[in-house]
Amino acid sequence: MTEWEIFAQARALHDAGDCDGALTLISKARPELERIRGHVACLQASCHERKGNRALALRLLENEIAAGTTNFWVYYQIGGLYEATGRQDAAMAAFRQAHGLQGWPESAAHGYVLSHDYFSPNIPVWKQWFADTITATPIACLEIGSWQGISSAWLLDRVVAPRGGSLTCIDTFEGSSEHQSWLHTLDMSVEEFFDHNIAATGHADLCRKLKGRSQSVMLQMMNEHFDFIYIDGAHEARYVIQDALLCWRVLRPGGYLLFDDLDFRFPEHPEQDTAKAIDAFLAWFSDELSVVERGRQLLVRKLAGD
Ligand SMILES: C[S@@+](CC[C@H](N)C(=O)[O-])C[C@H]1O[C@@H](n2cnc3c(N)ncnc32)[C@H](O)[C@@H]1O
Incomplete structure (x- = not known):
């Protein structure tokens, strides 16, 4: 077996909830796994965290x-652990380091601030999409759900400023349902993070902030047109379907059109799982679109429309 096959087996055990099994497999195969030790450390850390030993998880990554x-992934994961243990400065430093490793040194150079990073794992595929596929120049971008402005800052740094165009960001800045239990623990409001980061890009003049629920704000935007739209706001299917329909009108x-969080689940309300809305949208509009890529995110191209 190759090191990646062993890793995949350990990952499958971890995902199935068998963390002891995953850790045993890793320790038996230690020499073979040496070449991918960073990935292995992340998996071990995740196992230990699930088992309640966050201190050991941190030590492994450190x-x-x-x-x-x-x-x-080592920096990305430790950033999340630092945040969870209240070490916000250490979390921010780790996330910036992670951004640098994804080829986005502007994050550290511009001093972006963040508590939770929902964006940087996407950077490699976004880089590829914006190089090969989404090539409109200048480009009008719309983002539903900007959070602390990290995906927005990347779009400004890497797409909108170099090509010309604009970025419109719609957010309530009140967080989504999954944020509500801990949002009050942050030192700054979501909107303060966002404002800081957009100013720090040096391209605030290219960014329009619209505050409110996208399902309402967009009703005032039906005469506008966009080349790229990112839907990453409320994840409940009842909101995602409204966002999709409204966005389709202005794309x-x-x-x-890019949807985030295909894998987002609401265990108490499975009828609201994000993918329910996305799959309904795909079925209803299949003759107006082509699917470019479907992974944790779904990118579609609009062929026609009213
Ligand atoms: C996962 S975060 C977005 C992450 C961001 N795109 C990134 O990659 O950094 C979701 C955001 O959607 C916003 N949101 C939730 N429901 C919304 C709604 N109905 N209208 C507008 N924004 C909403 C939340 O305030 C939150 O900032």
């Missing part, structure tokens, strides 16, 4: 950093 790792033919 050891990797001390050993000089350049593995993005130019040939434009691209």
Whole structure:
């Protein structure tokens, strides 16, 4: 078995809830796994965290950093652990380091601030999409759900400022349902994070902030047109379907619509799982779109429309 096959087996055990099984497999295969030790450390850390030993999880990742790792996931995961243990400055530093490893040094250079990073794992695929597929220049972008402005800052740094165009960001800045239990623990409001980051890009003049529920705000925007729209706001199917329908009206033919969180689940209300709305939308509009890529995110191209 290759190291990646062993890793996949351990990951499957972890995902099935068998963390002891995953840890045993890893310790037996230790020499074979040496070449991918950063990934392995992340998996071990996740197992220990699930087992309630966050201190050990942190130690494993800190050891990797001390050993000089350049593995993005190590910094990304430790950022989340630092945040969960109230070490917000350490979390921010780890996330910025992670951004640098994804080829986005502007995050550290501009001093972006964040508590939770929902964006940086997307950077490699976004880079590829914006290089090969989403090539409109200048480009009009719309983002529903901007949170602390990290995906917005990347779009400004890497797409809108170099090409010309604009970015419209719609957010309540009140967080989504999944944020409500801990939002009050942050030192700054979501909107303060967002405002800081957009100003720090140096391209605030290219960004329009619209505060409110997208399902209402967009009703005033039906005469506008966009080349790229990112739907990452409320994840409940009842809201995602409204966002999708409204966005479809303002997406130019040939434009691209990107949905986040296909895998988002509401265990208490499975009828609201995000993918329920996305799959309904795909079925109803199948003759007006082509699917470019479906993973944790779904990118579609608009072929035609009214
Ligand atoms: C997951 S976060 C967005 C993350 C961001 N795109 C990123 O990658 O950094 C979801 C955001 O959607 C916003 N939101 C939730 N419901 C909304 C609604 N009905 N209208 C507008 N924004 C909403 C929340 O306030 C939150 O900031």
